[in-house]
Amino acid sequence: MAAPRPPKTTVQEVAEVLYASVDQIWDRAYTALVEIASYREIPCDALRAAHRLNVERAAATVRYGRLPAPADMAEAQSTTIARLRAGLPIEDIIRGYRLSISATFEQFVDIAKDAGLAQDELMKGTGLLWGLSDLFVAQAVLAHQRYAVEVVIGETRLRNDHVRAVLDGKVSRAGLDQWLPDTHGPFRALLARVTEGEVDVDEARLKVETALSRANVRSVIGVVDGMVTGYVVGAVPHAVEGLSIAVGHLVQLGDLPASLQIARRLLAADRDEAVSTVETCGWRLTVDTIEPLARHLRSRYVDPLLELGEFGLDLLATLGAYLESDRHVDRCAAALNLHPNSLRYRLRRLSDTLDVDLNQTDSVIALSMALELARRPASAELT
Numbered sequence: 209m210a211a212p213r214p215p216k217t218t219v220q221e222v223a224e225v226l227y228a229s230v231d232q233i234w235d236r237a238y239t240a241l242v243e244i245a246s247y248r249e250i251p252c253d254a255l256r257a258a259h260r261l262n263v264e265r266a267a268a269t270v271r272y273g274r275l276p277a278p279a280d281m282a283e284a285q286s287t288t289i290a291r292l293r294a295g296l297p298i299e300d301i302i303r304g305y306r307l308s309i310s311a312t313f314e315q316f317v318d319i320a321k322d323a324g325l326a327q328d329e330l331m332k333g334t335g336l337l338w339g340l341s342d343l344f345v346a347q348a349v350l351a352h353q354r355y356a357v358e359v360v361i362g363e364t365r366l367r368n369d370h371v372r373a374v375l376d377g378k379v380s381r382a383g384l385d386q387w388l389p390d391t392h393g394p395f396r397a398l399l400a401r402v403t404e405g406e407v408d409v410d411e412a413r414l415k416v417e418t419a420l421s422r423a424n425v426r427s428v429i430g431v432v433d434g435m436v437t438g439y440v441v442g443a444v445p446h447a448v449e450g451l452s453i454a455v456g457h458l459v460q461l462g463d464l465p466a467s468l469q470i471a472r473r474l475l476a477a478d479r480d481e482a483v484s485t486v487e488t489c490g491w492r493l494t495v496d497t498i499e500p501l502a503r504h505l506r507s508r509y510v511d512p513l514l515e516l517g518e519f520g521l522d523l524l525a526t527l528g529a530y531l532e533s534d535r536h537v538d539r540c541a542a543a544l545n546l547h548p549n550s551l552r553y554r555l556r557r558l559s560d561t562l563d564v565d566l567n568q569t570d571s572v573i574a575l576s577m578a579l580e581l582a583r584r585p586a587s588a589e590l591t
Contacts, residue, residue: 217323219333223271225319226312230263236311246296247304258287259308266312269340270333276340281347288351298352302345309341364430371430371438377465384461387428391441397456397468398429399475400436404450412436412451419448439464447482454484477580502581509562509578516561523561526554528579531572 237259241247247255261283269275291301316337320330370387373379375397384391402412413429413436420427423446429438436451444455454474456467474484481488513520526544530551533540541551555566564571 217325219273219325219329220271222316222320222323222325222329222333223267225323226270226316227263227267229315229319230260233263233311233315234259236314237308240307240311241304244300244304244307246300250291250294250296262305262308263312266309266316266337266340269336270316273332273336275336275343278343278347281343284344284347285351285354288348289355292352292355298348302348305344305348306341309337309344313337367428368430368432371428372432374428374439374461375432375437375464375468377462379461381461388426388441391426393441393460394458395439395441395461395464395467396444396458397464397471398427398436398438398440398445398453399455399468399471400448400451400453401475402450403452407450409434409436415448415451416445416453420445437468439467444485444487445483452482452484457486505574505578506581509564509575510582512561513558520561523554523558524579524582526551527558527575528583530555530566531576531579535566535572 234256238252238255241255265276288298288301291304292298313334316333317330320333325333367387370379370383373383398416400412400416402409407415409431413431416436416438417427417429420429420440423443425443425445426441427438427445429436431437440455442458445453447453452475454471456464456470456474459467470486474486474489477484477489510524513524516523526540529543530540533543537548537551541548544551546554558564559566562575564575566572566575
């Protein structure tokens, strides 16, 4: 009578022995981990705790013959983010996990062979452990993406807070040096708004920042109260397609709030310029500073023309072209596609209607200011 065959070792039994060997596996893993320079900065207890979780998950994977669901790998992402915040590169984190799982893999193979685990069960178990390694890598990559977003959001918030503080006059030289080291000004406040296309404010900010960087203009550009806002060092920025930009006058750091006020007025004036500056606008900045004067100019020089309807609008346009051509009749007539005599007729009608002498300096100044008011939106006239 043949002797009974000994009971076959089950994969469940191997899994139990694997988990019971966690300290032995740790000795193998730790020796390899500390070969990674960045891992030497992590406390040993933290590494050991993460390793224990790895072995526990590996044993469970072998025992039940299936990989965990990604939703059950949340702690893998948390550990990865903790390592990233500690300054470890993602490459080192992935390498560290693979070293841990390799030590577990080697221990599993040793236990399985000693216990006489069937070859097909051994192959299945090793395949599961490598699948677990791949699953961790996928979770680590997702965690890295999450962390990158957190970093961007954090930097964006810090930049916007800094810009707000600078333009409120609440940043010291030390605060400035964190963003623009060794910079001593002078500075200009900057504002920008979208004028063409469907561009959100963050994309607009990036467009301004990129244009300034390409022109080697040092700046800090953020988003404050829903508007692209910042400051530049010295230079006037170039035009940026699809945006209207306004920059204030040159000031030292503590006077940037005043430069911002000028930039706001320039942008509110809604002039047909890609970049508005004090230099390009000049006297026009004074037009809407005194409410009684602005009201007088409109009622004296603009309203009488508007009352004439379409012809009055033509006269207003003629006045604008005449002043912009420096009162040169032939040049203005060419710009309006009129015969010079036709232009002279319009100018006489304009002079009679408003009772002004177009050759007097005071009249030209008053008409220029009134025309500037007429070109601005009603909401911007008396701000």
